[in-house]
Amino acid sequence: MKRALPLLGALIVLGLSLYINYWLREKSPQPTSPPSSPAASTTTIPSPPDYTFQPATPDGIGKLFMGREISHVMGHQAIDWLERGNREQEEAPSKMLAAIDLPPDAILADIGAGSGYHAFRLAPRLPQGRVIAVDIQQEMLDFLTNKSRELEITNVTPHLGAIDDIKLPPASIDAALMVDAYHEFSHPKEMLTSLHRTLKPGGRIFLMEFRGEDDRVPIKPLHKMTEAQARKEFEACGFRFVENRRLLPWQHFLVFTKP
Numbered sequence: 001m002k003r004a005l006p007l008l009g010a011l012i013v014l015g016l017s018l019y020i021n022y023w024l025r026e027k028s029p030q031p032t033s034p035p036s037s038p039a040a041s042t043t044t045i046p047s048p049p050d051y052t053f054q055p056a057t058p059d060g061i062g063k064l065f066m067g068r069e070i071s072h073v074m075g076h077q078a079i080d081w082l083e084r085g086n087r088e089q090e091e092a093p094s095k096m097l098a099a100i101d102l103p104p105d106a107i108l109a110d111i112g113a114g115s116g117y118h119a120f121r122l123a124p125r126l127p128q129g130r131v132i133a134v135d136i137q138q139e140m141l142d143f144l145t146n147k148s149r150e151l152e153i154t155n156v157t158p159h160l161g162a163i164d165d166i167k168l169p170p171a172s173i174d175a176a177l178m179v180d181a182y183h184e185f186s187h188p189k190e191m192l193t194s195l196h197r198t199l200k201p202g203g204r205i206f207l208m209e210f211r212g213e214d215d216r217v218p219i220k221p222l223h224k225m226t227e228a229q230a231r232k233e234f235e236a237c238g239f240r241f242v243e244n245r246r247l248l249p250w251q252h253f254l255v256f257t258k259p
């Protein structure tokens, strides 16, 4: 019996230490996977800065977005200038349209379509798709309707937008085209917010603006934009800059996407 006592003591000590070890492991905090970052899981539209105001310059409306004075809207009386015969030599629109790489069933909104100079040239390249020609002037839409009949083009749809809203359903377009138009939107912030809603995720914006950095481009300053300014405004409204294709004689060819 006397010889068994040390063995019994050793067994008790061993049992106790195993129990304490188990208890400590159960109670200590276990490693967990890191919480997922909200920025990675949701796409939020940032809130762009407010407009500022100043006395209007001769070509502007006195309202500024991110430091840029917005220009007057070109009236429908200038349709002849949009349709001018030497536009191809000056702006190379055929080169521009050839670089708009979309599948044949794409739905594209030409925002600020005017007389439809680009819409009617682009539509045959989207035989299973459609060009929605958006403008705020009814006279432009009447011109577009007559021209559709004359050219027998059935996939250009004239559409009346508002100064601050494209007025198309959410996620209903694959791409947007804006040629020489964005700089005259009186509510660019609201228009870009509405475009963000209207574009499908991954959809692209093709933005053509006369180059503000280039003195050789014979256009009034408020009807031009720099690449830096365009990027600032579109990025503030939730779009991602993709590239400047630099292939046109007078305009920037900027591509943005909705992430």
Ligand SMILES: C[S@@+](CC[C@H](N)C(=O)[O-])C[C@H]1O[C@@H](n2cnc3c(N)ncnc32)[C@H](O)[C@@H]1O
Binding pocket: 073, 074, 082, 111, 112, 113, 114, 115, 116, 117, 118, 134, 135, 136, 137, 140, 161, 162, 163, 164, 165, 178, 179, 180, 181, 184, 185, 186, 187, 191
């Ligand atoms: C200079 S024209 C350009 C027309 C056409 N993109 C072209 O290059 O031949 C600009 C057009 O944008 C239109 N516009 C201005 N603000 C607009 C807005 N918020 N939404 C849609 N169109 C607008 C004007 O009515 C005008 O027809």
